[in-house]
Amino acid sequence: MLPESNNELLKTSTVLNKKNFIEKSFEYFLKINGIIAGALILFIFLFMINEAVQVLNYITPENLLYIKLDNKSAGDIFSFDWSPTSNPPKYSILPLLLGSFLTAIPACLISAFLGLILGVYLSEIASAFSRNLIKPVIEVFTGIPTVVVGFITLVVAANFIQDVFGTVSRLNALLAAFGLSTIVIPIIASLTDDALRSIPEDIRMASYALGASKWQTISTVLIPTAINGISASVLIGFSRAIGETMIVLMVSGNAAVISVDLFGSVRTISATIAAELGQVSINSQHYYALFFIGFLLFVFTLLINLLAELMLDKMKRKVNI
Amino acid sequence: MEFFKSIYSWYRVLKDYRRISVTNDLAINFIRIMSIVTITLLLAIVGFIAVNGMQVLSWDFIFSPPKNNFTEGGIGPAIFGTISVVLLMIFFAVPLGVFAAIYINEYIFDKWYSRIITVSIHTLAGVPSIVIGLFGFGFFVLFLGRNLDELLNTGLLFGKPAMLWASITLGILVLPLIIFTTIEALKSVPEDHRNAALGLGATKWEMISKVVLPQARPGILTGIILSISKAVSETAPVLFLGCAFFLPELPVTNLNFGAFVIPMINPSEQFMYLSYHIFALATQSTNPTVTLPLQYGTALVLILTIVLLNIFAILFRYKFTKTFEKVRGY
Missing domain, CATH: 1.10.3720.10 (MetI-like)
Structure with a gap:
């Protein structure tokens, strides 16, 4: 059924415009949620890698595997221990x-x-x-x-x-x-x-x-x-x-x-x-x-x-x- | 000679048949017995906890706080803490998960990047809970919380382990579960219903909110129940996010509205958690042997919660499939 007058046509078009606006805003809202959910794992990964590499500022890579201890009587001893509270701290993984x-x-x-x-x-x-x-x-x-x-x-x-x-x-x-x-x-x-x-x-x-x-x-x-x-x-x-x-x-x-x-x-x-x-x-x-x-x-x-x-x-x- | 040959070949066939059927019977019965033994052993764990936990289980045990250095009293504060954390978690995770699932299933199901999003959510589901906890501690408490404190000049309000961060971290943990169960529920709504709604002139959002979501509601609820059950059973993520061994007061604050005083959960407080309570009683209390009955009781309450939630989920799923059978006419 066609609208009878110009006035009515205008009304329909405003309604459609309004609907279109709601439609678009919901789509954007859903898109934001979808992107957050999808990007979460990437974010966790980047955060973890950022924190993890900072260990190299404190500990050398070889000390993450073993630590060489000076021993007066028996020469060098290689220690493969994880004990962060000892002296020196040992971080062998x-x-x-x-x-x-x-x-x-x-x-x-x-x-x-x-x-x-x-x-x-x-x-x-x-x-x-x-x-x-x-x-x-x-x-x-x-x-x-x-x-x-x-x-x-x-x-x-x-x-x-x-x-x-x-x-x-x-x-x-x-x-x-x-x-x-x-x-x-x-x-x-x-x-x-x-x-x-x-x-x-x-x-x-x-x-x-x-x-x-x-x-x-x-x-x-x-x-x-x-x-x-x-x-x-x-x-x-x-x-x-x-x-x-x-x-x-x-x-x-x-x-x-x-x-x-x-x-x-x-x-x-x-x-x-x-x-x-x-x-x-x-x-x-x-x-x-x-x-x-x-x-x-x-x-x-x-x-x-x-x-x-x-x-x-x-x-x-x-x-x- | 021919006769003997044929007898011999029949004998071979019979022997073969016998060998095959004996092996078959042995193998099948072995599988059957081993399965029943395994299931029995698994059930025996629950049965053992039930028998020992029953002796302390009472309304008093459920509602009262621990007394006398954990040798008497109950687990009231732990249950309260668990419920508050789970409520907050639902508030954060369910809208995000459901909307993300709608977007994935209704808007971009045929686009190339829908696969990427699905795979990354799948990957999130496989991350060990301790890593999520580590991330929650590093990001929410130390990074976000400390910076918020500096920005808002709030002293040490956000930058400490608290219920808020624990519930958001648990929300990340259960997000994949919510998204996948919601996608499952949306997928089971018949395509005809969508087309009929669009054909009647509904816009896409009208179609989703008035036709698809009401039909998918039981499926989404199943997902929420399962995610609650997962959150309640986890301990590792909340371990450094505000779980306390014992708190003298509930994490409650009173909101003053003139004449009204409304008690509210205080998300900036520490809390007691049911699963952490078992861990703490079993390994960190001064005398684990004396508190043993209480440990059994707490374990029984935890297991009963999980089993009840799962039964609810199964019933919901059953009802859900029944509804669709009726709708589809078969």
């Missing part, structure tokens, strides 16, 4: 790196084994009833407070592990690995389940039609097809284990010395930051050293997550042929 790997890798091995089994069970073997029962439990467990896991590991599992393995130190790397498995198993299980369920039903049916048994289908068809998704789940679990703070802070023993003993007390990067940031004086070398190891942790998890993301992409392309 090697024991911390070793501690992080010594807790995260065993945790990842245990969880990859059990998580994979649980994922296969959920996706292929469980009945609809038990699946509907177990899947929410697993989802809740991926979000369980890590401090509760640390607490239970500390008060219950610690004595148990000491009795079984007869370890010298009550709190050790293996204990932390067990604690970490509690949160990594659900992650790996849930992601493996997702990967297996993204495989089209046709492929399963084709395998059964060729006479393969269930186990043959799982081991020779489904797992090879989903291998990228499964590796991605293990990588994500690993990055979660290495970034986890509360469990290792509570149960790994926190001794910052070089050791590859699984039953010895170790200290991880994350636990060091959590334990020491509260007491540092601002803009001291210790403060920047903590930012430096935080930045290392950040970059490390970033790379692992990126790798996992690439693998998931590959998996998606493989399944969607």
Whole structure:
């Protein structure tokens, strides 16, 4: 219906102009929000790198690995310790790196084994009833407070592990690995389940039609097809284990010395930051050293997550042929 | 001879079949047993806490403050602190997350830079919480807070660990979760509804606010509930952002409006946090063995909160999918 007079046309056009203005302002408002959310990670990265490089004003790069101590009787001694309060302060990152790997890798091995089994069970073997029962439990467990896991590991599992393995130190790397498995198993299980369920039903049916048994289908068809998704789940679990703070802070023993003993007390990067940031004086070398190891942790998890993301992409392309 | 040959080949087939089926049964049963054992072990942790925590759980435990050097009393201030931090966090993170998600899904879904934004938010989701906490301490407290103090001449108001910075930092931590659940919810609104609204002459914003958002609301609420559950369960980020072991008073300030006095949460104060309370009691109190029952009680309250929030989220999601089944007619 056309407007009858010029006057009416003018009215319509004002309404449209007003609408257009509101429209544009909302779009700009949303755009600002979108850009803030998208640029946040870049901002965090730049801030962290800016704080982290300032450590080089105080500590030479080689002193971040070892420190040479003069010893009158025995000549030079190389010390690989992290102890910022000693004299001279020692900032070797090697024991911390070793501690992080010594807790995260065993945790990842245990969880990859059990998580994979649980994922296969959920996706292929469980009945609809038990699946509907177990899947929410697993989802809740991926979000369980890590401090509760640390607490239970500390008060219950610690004595148990000491009795079984007869370890010298009550709190050790293996204990932390067990604690970490509690949160990594659900992650790996849930992601493996997702990967297996993204495989089209046709492929399963084709395998059964060729006479393969269930186990043959799982081991020779489904797992090879989903291998990228499964590796991605293990990588994500690993990055979660290495970034986890509360469990290792509570149960790994926190001794910052070089050791590859699984039953010895170790200290991880994350636990060091959590334990020491509260007491540092601002803009001291210790403060920047903590930012430096935080930045290392950040970059490390970033790379692992990126790798996992690439693998998931590959998996998606493989399944969607 | 032929006869024996055929018997032999049948024997081979049977043997093969037997081998395959035995392996199959063994493997499947192994997987089944191991899975059930794993699930049982995980549930045993919760069960153990429940059994031990039940003994101290009471209304008095939930509402009263700690007394007598943490050997008696409850966790009232910690619960109050947790709720206030989470409320502030929702205030900061939810609008930003929801609007960003609308922008990504409704305005730029087909542009080249939408992929970049999505990937960077994905990356943010993978950053360890301790690194976010480190960033929050370095940026908000030391950089932003100290400079604000100098600028406004407020002494040491912003430049110290406080509830405000803790909640913003937790907001950064849960932002990816809110954005992705909101995008999920927006994606599940049928494209026909959008086209119908546009066809009736609605502008894009009218279409989004009157057609898309009301339908996506349960999905967005699920995201908010999940993000609350994530924030409550985190400890590492708030560790150096104002978490206190014990505070004699609640972080409350009274706002005077003439005749009215309204008690308000004071975001510049320190606070007690439920998850930090467990950590502090278990590792930093003078005698952890004496306070053990209280530790179990606190852990039980924390776990119950998480489980209840997750059940709510699952129910919301269930209702959400039901609604769409009705709308789509199948």
